[in-house]
Amino acid sequence: MGSQDKALRERAAKVIPGGMYGHQATGLLPDDYPQFFAKAEGAHLWDTDGRRYLDFMCAYGPNLFGYANPEIDAAYVRQLSIGDAMTGPSPKMVELAEVFVGMIGHADWAMFCKNGTDATSMAMMAARAQTGRKTIVLAKGAYHGAAPWCTPRPAGTTKEDKANQVYCSYNDIESLEAAVAKAGDDLAAIFAAPFRHDAFIDQALPDPAYAKRARELCDQHGALLVVDDVRAGLRMARDCSWSLTGVEPDLSTWGKCIANGHPISALLGSDRARKGAAAIYATGSFWFAGAAMAAGLETLRLVRETVYLERIVSLGEKLRTGLAHRAAKAGFGFRQSGPAQMPLFLFDDDPDLRKGFCWSSAMLERGVYVHPWHNMFLCAAMTEADIDFALDAAEASFGVLEREAGGLAPVEKMAFLRG
C-alpha cells in the first residue's frame, strides 16, 4: 500500500464507517490494492501514489468508451450549462427515451433513474402493479442491487424485506419450474441475470433453453419476464443481452455504462408492462436532470455508430487465448469464465483464493488491475498493445506464483469461501 493511500485510509477510517462501504471497499481485496484513485483516462487509472494501472474493472462497468471520453463528457458539460436538475425534465428526456427504446427490441417505453437498484426495484413494483400479484422468482446468489429487498448482506434487514420471493438455480430448468410452481397463482415476475455473473464462482452464459422456458412460464402464468441488464447491458449486444438467446423480456433494467459513467439508470419495458409502470410511484431528486441524459444520448450514438462491441469482444478473446496459453505453460488450472469482454478468473484448487490473490497482486505490481473474484470489464479505449502489456504482466505473474505457490499463507479474510 502506498503512503498516500495509507494516509487517506487513516483519514477515512475516522469519518466513514468501516473506512469505506459498498462494492468499492477494498476490504476483500489483497492488502496492496489501492483504496483510492487520483485520476482516470481512457483505459487507465492512477492511484494516489502516482502508480498507473491498465484497469480491467472499468469502474465496475460504467467505463465502456474510456474514462473522460471527450465526446460524451462534452455532451454532459454542454447540457450542464443549459439545464441539468430543473423544476421539470428537459426535452433530452424524451429524446433519450425515443432513442433507447428504438435500439432495444422488446422495449416500447423507458423510465430513467439513478441507481441500478432503482431500476430493479421499479421492475419489481411495475410487475406487481401490472399483475396484481406479489411473488418474484429469482436465481439464488444473483445480485439485483442493494436495497433491503435484494441486498446480499442481511445486516439491517428484516425477514419481511425478502417476503414474496422464491429462489431457483440459474440455468436449471427444473428448479425454475419448481419455483414457479411454488409461486402458484401469485407469480408476478421471473427475474433473470443476462448470464450468471455472481461473485466468487465461475460465470455461466445463459442456456437458451432456460431463457426460452422462463419466457414460456411467464406467458403461461400471465407473469412478466425481467432481464436485469444493469451490469452487462451494451457489453453483450446493442440490444438487450438476452437478444442473443432469442428471448425477449417484458422489462429490462439498465445502468452502469449507458452514459459511460455519468449517473443514470433505466427501466425499459414493453406495452405488456406499461400500465403497471405508470401506476407505481418512483422518483428521485436528480432523476430528471438533463446532463446525464445528454451523455446517454452521446453514448448510445457511439454504441450505434462504432465497432466498440466487436472491439471489446476481439480484445477479450485475445486476452483469453493469451492467458490460457500462459497459464497452461506455467502448469496452472486457470479458469476463465463468462463472456470474453466480461471475464472472471479463478484458479483451480484455490478455496481461499491464496493463488488468486498472489497472482492478482503480481499483476497489480506490474501495472494491471485485475479482480480476484468479481467479473471484470473491457472497454473500447483498450488497444491491442494494452492486451499485450497485460499478457506480459500475466506471464511474469504466473512466474511469481510458480515460485511462491508452495508457501502461500492462507487468506484469512476469504476463509468464509471454504465453508
Added chain:
Amino acid sequence: MGSQDKALRERAAKVIPGGMYGHQATGLLPDDYPQFFAKAEGAHLWDTDGRRYLDFMCAYGPNLFGYANPEIDAAYVRQLSIGDAMTGPSPKMVELAEVFVGMIGHADWAMFCKNGTDATSMAMMAARAQTGRKTIVLAKGAYHGAAPWCTPRPAGTTKEDKANQVYCSYNDIESLEAAVAKAGDDLAAIFAAPFRHDAFIDQALPDPAYAKRARELCDQHGALLVVDDVRAGLRMARDCSWSLTGVEPDLSTWGKCIANGHPISALLGSDRARKGAAAIYATGSFWFAGAAMAAGLETLRLVRETVYLERIVSLGEKLRTGLAHRAAKAGFGFRQSGPAQMPLFLFDDDPDLRKGFCWSSAMLERGVYVHPWHNMFLCAAMTEADIDFALDAAEASFGVLEREAGGLAPVEKMAFLRG
C-alpha cells in the same frame, strides 16, 4: 400549454409510461403548467416555448445557489476531467466527509449515495443493524422517499414492505409516546422530518417540546433518532435543521441541494450509530464518483462563507409580508405556512384547490412559477427585485382571482382532497 410543450408531451406519452412519472409529472398541476424546461440560469427557468419564469420551486430543492452556479459547476467539471466514476473513490470523498462532518454538530461520520431515498433507506437499515431491532416510528403523511418501504402510493407494493412501522402524528407528543409504547422493546428508531412539510396541508414548524421528547424516548429505549433533512437541509441552518430546536439526532439524511443540484445525497451519523452503519451493505454504481463530491465541497464552502442563509430568509420574509398585505387587501384568506424560505401557500375555503389553481396560473402567466400544493424553495440567486416582481405578479393575480372567484369550475383531478 405552449405548442412546443404540447408536442413534447405527445412524444413522451408514447415512450414514457403515463407520459411522465414521479414528483416532476405535472398531472396534478394546472393544465397550463409546462411539463418541460429548456434552460435554467440563476433563479430563472425557460420553458420550451421560450417563456421565462422566476422559479420558486428551485428544482424541488436542489437549486440553492442558483442554477448553473459558475463556481460549483466549475468544480464539477474540473473533477470530471480528473476522475469521476472510477474503480475506487477519489480523495474528494474523504475530504467531503471531513468537511461535512465538521459542519454538522451531531455527526461523526458520513456515507454518500445518490437519492434521498438511498439515505433514508440506509438510515433505517443502520438503525436496525445498530440496535438489533426492527420497529421504526414515523409520522403519518411524512414523505421519506419512494422505495417500496416508504413510497406514498401503494401500487406495486406489498403489506410486508411497510411491516415493522408504527405511525404517530407530527408535533403530537401523546401520539409519539403511544407509537413508542406500541413498538415495545423492538424500537429501532424514530424518524422525524425537520418540520412538517407534507403536501396539500399547511406546514408546521417543529414544536421544540416534541423534538426534545423524541430525543428522550430514543435515549430511554436505546433507539436512534433520525432527522430526515433531505428536503430542508442547509435551507434552515448551516447545521442539521433540528439544531434550531436544540435537539441532536443520531442519524441525519441529506440530499437535494448539498451539491446545488449535482447528484449526491448523504447519511450522516454519530458514533452511536457507526457500528450499525458499517454493518449494512448499501452501494450504487455512481456513489463513489468524484465530480458531484467536488461540487459538494464547493457548495459547502459557499454555505460556510456566504450569507446565503440570511439572504433567503430575508427574501422569504419580504415575500411573505408582501403577499399577506396584498391578499388581505383583496380580501382572501391566504395561508402561508412553514419557514419563509420554504413557503407553502393555501387559500381558505378551497377544498379542491380551485382558487389556488386560478391564482397560481395567473402567477405563471406573469412569469412567476409557484406551486399550488407543495412547499416551495427560495434560492440565494434571487434578488430584492425578483421578490418585487413576484409581488407585482401576485397583486395582479389576486385581482384575477377576485374577478373569477365566483365562477371557478371544480378541479376534478384534485377532488380526492375533498374526501
